[in-house]
Amino acid sequence: MTNTLHRYGSADSFNDDFIVFAIPARGINDANAVEKQRRFLEIARKHNPVNIGDASHGALFQSSKNLNPAVHWRRKEQRDLESVVNCVSCPTTVSAVFDNADDTVAFVKELKQADLGLSINISASLDKAQECARRAGLERHSVEYSLGFIGQTDRIADRQVLEIATMCGHGMLSFSFVRKLLEWVKQGRRSPEQASVTLARFCSCGIFNPTRACRLLEEAKKHS
Amino acid sequence: MEKLNPTLVRGIRRVLKAFRLRFDPEPDVCPTSAITPDELSWPRVVRRAFSDPIVTHESTGVHGRGTEEVKTNDVTNRIGIGEVGYVIEFGRPTVGVRFRDIEKMTGALAAIGIEFEPKNPVTHMMTDQKTGKLRDDILNEKILSAIVEFKTRIENVPVVLNRVKEVSTTLDTVVAVGVSTRCGENGDSALDDVLSEEGFSFVRGKTNLGLGKL
Numbered sequence: 361m362t363n364t365l366h367r368y369g370s371a372d373s374f375n376d377d378f379i380v381f382a383i384p385a386r387g388i389n390d391a392n393a394v395e396k397q398r399r400f401l402e403i404a405r406k407h408n409p410v411n412i413g414d415a416s417h418g419a420l421f422q423s424s425k426n427l428n429p430a431v432h433w434r435r436k437e438q439r440d441l442e443s444v445v446n447c448v449s450c451p452t453t454v455s456a457v458f459d460n461a462d463d464t465v466a467f468v469k470e471l472k473q474a475d476l477g478l479s480i481n482i483s484a485s486l487d488k489a490q491e492c493a494r495r496a497g498l499e500r501h502s503v504e505y506s507l508g509f510i511g512q513t514d515r516i517a518d519r520q521v522l523e524i525a526t527m528c529g530h531g532m533l534s535f536s537f538v539r540k541l542l543e544w545v546k547q548g549r550r551s552p553e554q555a556s557v558t559l560a561r562f563c564s565c566g567i568f569n570p571t572r573a574c575r576l577l578e579e580a581k582k583h584s
Numbered sequence: 585m586e587k588l589n590p591t592l593v594r595g596i597r598r599v600l601k602a603f604r605l606r607f608d609p610e611p612d613v614c615p616t617s618a619i620t621p622d623e624l625s626w627p628r629v630v631r632r633a634f635s636d637p638i639v640t641h642e643s644t645g646v647h648g649r650g651t652e653e654v655k656t657n658d659v660t661n662r663i664g665i666g667e668v669g670y671v672i673e674f675g676r677p678t679v680g681v682r683f684r685d686i687e688k689m690t691g692a693l694a695a696i697g698i699e700f701e702p703k704n705p706v707t708h709m710m711t712d713q714k715t716g717k718l719r720d721d722i723l724n725e726k727i728l729s730a731i732v733e734f735k736t737r738i739e740n741v742p743v744v745l746n747r748v749k750e751v752s753t754t755l756d757t758v759v760a761v762g763v764s765t766r767c768g769e770n771g772d773s774a775l776d777d778v779l780s781e782e783g784f785s786f787v788r789g790k791t792n793l794g795l796g797k798l
Binding site: 362369383384415416432472481486489498500507511525531533534558 | 585586588607608609610611612613615617635637638640651652653654655656657658659660663669671673675676677678679680703728729731745748749752753755756757758759760761762763764765766767769770771773775779784785786787788789790791792793794795796797798
């Protein structure tokens with residue numbers, strides 16, 4: 361998946377956005393990948409991730425099939441890291457999102473020591489990712505650049521909406537839905553925290569960054 | 585999802601409407617659990633494979649859009665030194681695309697000698713990889729996004745990217761472009777200069793740390 365590649369924003373806008381993910385190569389080193397991926401998530405837990413996830417089974421923020429009308433007033437966010445770790449049951453992509461470089465570096469250092477043998481990637485601004493790699497004692501092996509969007513770009517949303525919506529690269533956050541929550545935050549009908557958690561629930565693989573979303577929503581409210 | 589009685593929910597809405605009031609519910613809660621996925625048959629089922637991130641692409645065994653790109657390059661060596669990998673993603677962000685638009689691009693790329701990545705879901709939908717022709721029965725299917733992958737030598741980057749730009753203006757959607765390469769021993773990338781010379785700006789990307797092992 362390229363789901364983390366094309367996030368929209370300036371270089372500064374990615375200062376609180378670091379995604380580290382582990383993936384096995386199909387048919388090459390995916391034997392015993394489940395245990396290694398669980399280990400990846402267990403190590404991630406120690407370094408204050410703002411989101412973690414497994415592309416097959418879901419993320420820290422999840423929808424629920426058993427709600428009652430009270431959720432419209434009091435919605436308890438159950439963030440169960442343990443169940444995300446235990447739900448990994450097949451070779452897949454597992455990820456952890458951090459909101460600062462220090463935690464990212466500490467996590468990568470521990471991954472290096474753990475020697476899982478899975479491919480580990482950092483999705484972030486290219487300069488920051490290289491800096492994190494070097495601080496962890498690594499040089500990058502390969503790099504993939506996002507060159508942005510071309511074609512009928514008049515069909516995509518404005519900057520504010522785009523910065524948030526592109527945090528789910530699989531397109532689970534529609535422009536209209538993001539625009540609606542932006543308006544609600546500006547009108548004071550939801551707090552930036554509540555809105556960012558609502559948005560995070562739509563990203564099934566756990567790469568949505570609620571900290572960055574919250575900051576962007578606060579900025580939008582301030583400038584409205 | 586809540587499991588409330590639909591008649592009760594409709595009744596409450598009518599009463600509120602009479603007083604010009606509207607309930608302000610959580611936006612991601614269906615009160616009556618009314619939304620259920622349909623059973624899809626061919627060719628419509630390709631919509632799910634290319635739109636639902638939880639579904640695995642049978643052709644590659646990978647979730648999401650079904651591609652590994654350079655994320656596993658430390659193990660597969662798919663993209664070597666001096667080579668450039670391309671991921672041309674149609675319909676992203678959230679605009680969507682029909683396969684007939686993808687075929688316009690694959691046809692144009694095949695005409696300049698591009699060979700498509702075999703381990704890719706769109707390549708599996710081709711009836712002729714030399715011409716970039718896709719199956720006729722899926723051409724009208726609309727999906728959220730799909731990725732075409734291929735690689736060339738680094739000296740071909742300007743020609744390929746300019747062709748992609750040209751064709752993308754004729755499509756009824758947006759296209760997200762990504763390029764990748766293998767770095768040198770010091771982590772340097774030969775693509776930096778090439779992309780700058782061609783006028784592309786780049787801020788964000790994916791960095792493979794080389795920790796994968798066979």
